Amino acid sequence: MIKAIVTDIEGTTSSISFVKEVLFPYAAKAFPGFLDAHWQDETVQALISAAAEESGQTLETPEKASALFQQWIAEDRKATSLKALQGMIWKQGYQNGDYTAHLYSDTAKCLKQWKQHGLDLYVYSSGSIPAQKLFFGYSDEGDLTALFSGYFDTTSGHKQEVQSYRNIQADIGLPAEQLLFLSDVEAELDAAAEAGLRTIRLDREGSQGVSKHQVVTCFNQIDVANLQERPTAD
Numbered sequence: 229m230i231k232a233i234v235t236d237i238e239g240t241t242s243s244i245s246f247v248k249e250v251l252f253p254y255a256a257k258a259f260p261g262f263l264d265a266h267w268q269d270e271t272v273q274a275l276i277s278a279a280a281e282e283s284g285q286t287l288e289t290p291e292k293a294s295a296l297f298q299q300w301i302a303e304d305r306k307a308t309s310l311k312a313l314q315g316m317i318w319k320q321g322y323q324n325g326d327y328t329a330h331l332y333s334d335t336a337k338c339l340k341q342w343k344q345h346g347l348d349l350y351v352y353s354s355g356s357i358p359a360q361k362l363f364f365g366y367s368d369e370g371d372l373t374a375l376f377s378g379y380f381d382t383t384s385g386h387k388q389e390v391q392s393y394r395n396i397q398a399d400i401g402l403p404a405e406q407l408l409f410l411s412d413v414e415a416e417l418d419a420a421a422e423a424g425l426r427t428i429r430l431d432r433e434g435s436q437g438v439s440k441h442q443v444v445t446c447f448n449q450i451d452v453a454n455l456q457e458r459p460t461a462d
C-alpha cells in the first residue's frame with residue numbers, strides 16, 4: 229500500500245506561471261537591495277561563497293553577486309545558493325501581502341483528503357525548504373503547512389538524480405515502493421522510478437504527450453484508496 233506522497237510544487241500543486249511570472253521577477257528585482265542590506269550577514273556570505281565556487285567567479289561586491297543571481301534566475305538555474313537567497317527575499321513579499329502562492333483548485337482539497345486517509349505528505353522542490361514552508365504557509369487557501377510531515381530540497385540532491393530519491397526514501401524511513409512521487413517533469417519521475425518509488429505525472433494543461441508514467445491532469449484523478457504499490461523487482 230502507498231503510505232506517503234511526495235509532491236513537487238511548480239507544475240504539480242501550483243502553476244508554472246506563478247513561479248516564473250511572480251516569484252522569479254520579484255526576487256530578480258529585489259536582489260540588489262537585499263544584498264546591499266545583508267551583505268555582511270554570515271549566512272548570506274556563506275551562500276555568496278558557494279555561488280562563487282559554483283560559478284568560478286569572484287563575487288566581491290553586491291553588484292557582481294546580484295548580476296550573477298539575476299542571470300541564474302533568467303536561466304532557471306536550480307543552484308542551492310540561489311534558492312536559499314530567493315527564499316529569504318520572498319519572505320518579505322509574502323509577509324507584506326504582495327502575493328499569495330498559487331494552488332490549483334483541486335490541490336488543497338485533495339491534500340486534505342489524502343492526509344485524512346492516513347497518508348503522510350511531503351514536499352520535494354528545488355525551492356529551498358524555508359521557501360517551501362512560506363509557499364504553503366501563505367497559499368491562496370491559507371496556511372497548509374500542518375498537512376506536511378516534511379520537506380526536501382536540493383540539499384537532498386537534484387531532482388533528476390536517482391540518488392536524491394534514495395536519500396529522501398531513507399529520510400522518510402518507508403520502503404521505496406510505499407512512496408508515491410508526483411511531478412510534471414518526466415526526467416524527475418524517471419529518477420524516482422529508478423529509485424523504486426511509485427510515480428504519477430501531472431499534465432495540468434493536458435498537452436505534454438506520452439509518458440512512461442501514469443498521467444493525470446488533476447489531483448482528483450488520483451484514487452489513493454486504490455493505489456497499488458510499485459511492484460518490487462526481484
Ligand SMILES: CSCCC(=O)C(=O)COP(=O)(O)O
Binds near residue numbers: 237239247354356387
Ligand atoms: C518553493 S516555490 C519556488 C520553487 C522554485 O524555486 C523552483 O525552482 C521550482 O522548482 P520545482 O522543483 O518545484 O519545480
Ligand SMILES: [Mg+2]
Binds near residue numbers: 239240411
Ligand atoms: Mg515541477
